[in-house]
Amino acid sequence: MERQIRYQREADLAWAHSFPQNPGCERLLSCIQCGTCSATCPLALYMDLTPRQVIALVREGFREDVLRSKTIWLCASCYACAVECPQNISITDVMYRLKREAIASGIYPKRFPIPVLAREFYEMVRRRGRNSEFWVVFWMAMRTNPLVLLSMARTGWELWRTGRMSLRLRGIQRRGDLQYLPAASKEVD
């Protein structure tokens, strides 16, 4: 059975206190735990930790619990919480930082489609400068559960029929500009 309690010595307070340096997370430590974020979140119902709990755990330095949670990935970046937060914490930016950390340290549920999609998207755009919807979704499926492609067939057909699906790989002309972006190896594990 999974242990339910946490000890203070497991907390990483230095990590918690690094958050205010991150754009958008300056006011994280002044959270009053009112729960407005969880109440406004359209996805809170499907999360393992509510947004309020994520903030509480971050503030106390429980890094692993937060990085392993599915909550950070379910956040669709709709900014409803960020607009409503009475303490002006940009919770969306907190979630972004946690997503980046989970990817960079390899702590995310394997075969969980959301981080896989993010990485496929990132790699496609990093290389070509533009995103090709079909191929990003295709590779996400191949790397998680190829069988989902079958369940997508009908939607794919509808899009094809109405001329809304393109198999062309797209890219920018001045591809050279992209070499000045931070090196991919530095950013991802």
Added chain:
Amino acid sequence: MQPAAKYLYYPGCSLRGTGIAYEESLLTTFRLLEIPLEELSDWNCCGATAYMSVSEASATMLAARNLALARQTGVKDLIAPCNACYLALRKTQKMVAQYPQVEQEVGQFLQQAGLPSLDSVQVRHPLDVLYCDIGVKRLRELTVRRLQGVRMASYYGCQAVRPYGEVDDPHEPTRMDEILRAVGVEVVEYPLKTKCCGGSLTGTIHDVGVRLNYILLKEAQRRGAQAIVTICPLCQFNLDAYQSKIRKQTGEPIDMPILYLTQVVGWALGGDFRELGLHRAISGRKLVEQWFTVRKEAETYV
């Protein structure tokens, strides 16, 4: 040098794929308004939400490249029709203005790529341009045909109205309603107009994404809407593409056209069915054809 167009236009990746009808209807609408649009040359992906989840530094640089390309042209206004593009560009501007470190990183990237530094390019949404620059009054005057007795719900989605946008009020937006009424559409009260559609969740955690869209569709139906009007390619796709699945799962007869604001406005201004991309609808095709196919005798009433 005198800029050729008043507005630059940044399509973004979706408008070249699933959201192609948005591009078609936007270009048609602006042509009918006699406002020239010029596509931003060699634009790149805005980074959307996925890129930001991997790297913040290069996400802002990517978005900044578009802003720098826009500045090079000398045109002040850059229209970003996709809500995610709109947000990514505006967020980048805000971060560059607010954080010296971001400003420095972005500045260095632009310099290496041989691009000018960022300046005051105005990132605009088509809704903002239609409402503020053209105006409801002018749209009403230019309307050549009206949809009689069709009730629609206006749906903004999330990223256009918060927190970096100036499209409309983040809590109680009304501009889309005003525009729709001006071109003769009956608008229903729709409290979910800024509730998120789930974005890419329909492609990743499918059931959750579809559920969010079911709630949006069901409420629109309950409020008496016969169609939903959107201003974002991802919202349009999510609401449009999964209705057959929703019918199968819930047994409810939901088959509702999901239109772009520019399709409705463009049609009222005299646009052609195919030029507005109306043939690309997946759900509610019969209604779309019924409403937007021009019958000779109907035209004489306007």
